[in-house]
Amino acid sequence: MNTKVWKVDKYVDNLVNNPQVVDAAHFLRENEVVALPTETVYGLGGNAESDEAVAKIFAAKGRPSDNPLIIHIADREQLLRFVAEVPAKAEILMDAFWPGPLTVIFKKKEGVLSEKATAGLATVAVRMPDHPVALALLKVCGLPIAAPSANSSGKPSPTNAVHVMDDLNGKIAGVLDGGATGVGVESTVVDCTESVPVILRPGGVTKEQLEAVIGEVRVDPALTDEAAKPKAPGMKYRHYAPNAPLYMVSGTREFLQGLVEEKRQEGLQVGVLTTVENVEFYHADVVFACGRRAELETVATALYDTLRRFNETDVDIIYSEVFSSTGVGHAIMNRLQKAAGNKLITE
Ligand code: AMP
Numbered sequence: 001m002n003t004k005v006w007k008v009d010k011y012v013d014n015l016v017n018n019p020q021v022v023d024a025a026h027f028l029r030e031n032e033v034v035a036l037p038t039e040t041v042y043g044l045g046g047n048a049e050s051d052e053a054v055a056k057i058f059a060a061k062g063r064p065s066d067n068p069l070i071i072h073i074a075d076r077e078q079l080l081r082f083v084a085e086v087p088a089k090a091e092i093l094m095d096a097f098w099p100g101p102l103t104v105i106f107k108k109k110e111g112v113l114s115e116k117a118t119a120g121l122a123t124v125a126v127r128m129p130d131h132p133v134a135l136a137l138l139k140v141c142g143l144p145i146a147a148p149s150a151n152s153s154g155k156p157s158p159t160n161a162v163h164v165m166d167d168l169n170g171k172i173a174g175v176l177d178g179g180a181t182g183v184g185v186e187s188t189v190v191d192c193t194e195s196v197p198v199i200l201r202p203g204g205v206t207k208e209q210l211e212a213v214i215g216e217v218r219v220d221p222a223l224t225d226e227a228a229k230p231k232a233p234g235m236k237y238r239h240y241a242p243n244a245p246l247y248m249v250s251g252t253r254e255f256l257q258g259l260v261e262e263k264r265q266e267g268l269q270v271g272v273l274t275t276v277e278n279v280e281f282y283h284a285d286v287v288f289a290c291g292r293r294a295e296l297e298t299v300a301t302a303l304y305d306t307l308r309r310f311n312e313t314d315v316d317i318i319y320s321e322v323f324s325s326t327g328v329g330h331a332i333m334n335r336l337q338k339a340a341g342n343k344l345i346t347e
């Protein structure tokens, strides 16, 4: 398949009449799959009402079929078509954070969406992305669009169109290239089907921000307890992994440098994932700065690109600094733990 690349400037006016957006929407209406920029990461979109389109998403990504997709919409009225009820707390969350990096789980109305999109569950995950190109595309095609991250399953999520093409060129109809994404980690997934909402996946909206508008919010115990079964089926999979094994290192930078030297003496090429603050300190074969530790948002923005850049080097092993788990650090550490398969070395 020839994968089209449609370049779109997200700052131009009247995106709903933009020829690239209109062309991409046409492919979606034909049940083809198209990658699109959002404020979190690039998504791989397909008509959520079509088994054919949804099957193409799973096939292109190599995604396990038990892992349901997030449904993307451009206006709240679309919700009522496929959601059975909208609880009051969900209403407040949507008012506060949509469009934005928050996915809300509702009870599903049966018989509207493809069963493959929801992996046969009685619930459905929905969000409204905060990106002018994504919103224009959703408006023009007029369909609910199922869109997981536009990477091969298991790889770091894509934060620019080059990442998408590296993984999916030849496997999808096209990619709308609207430039690099901003937030850099995926949406926060909140289950609103229970009286106290539960975070199933940490992401762009923090627990503190959620609690400021709806009070108590729980966190799925599986996010901290490896033995517990996660309520979001996708959270059980290893994800975001670079090719070389990645170890998180908790301790001083001198301790981390000591680990680097041990491995180099064994003849291995060693990579270090650090931040701007410490990049000059380390001596290794490859040292990448992933944002600024003092501003964790910048670490989130750069994380997946940094993980992917290690694949362009010859490193045999990667050591990464760790971050505080507060605010967006919760999502950063969740993704790092998955990328590392939970391998942690403590001083
Ligand atoms: P991705 O599409 O890669 O951003 O991942 C979406 C995440 O949302 C995965 O972890 C899914 O398992 C989770 N998810 C989607 N729908 C549901 C649902 N109905 N209930 C629980 N988790 C869901």
Ligand code: MG
Pocket (backbone or CB within 6 Å): 148, 149, 157
């Ligand atoms: Mg994903």
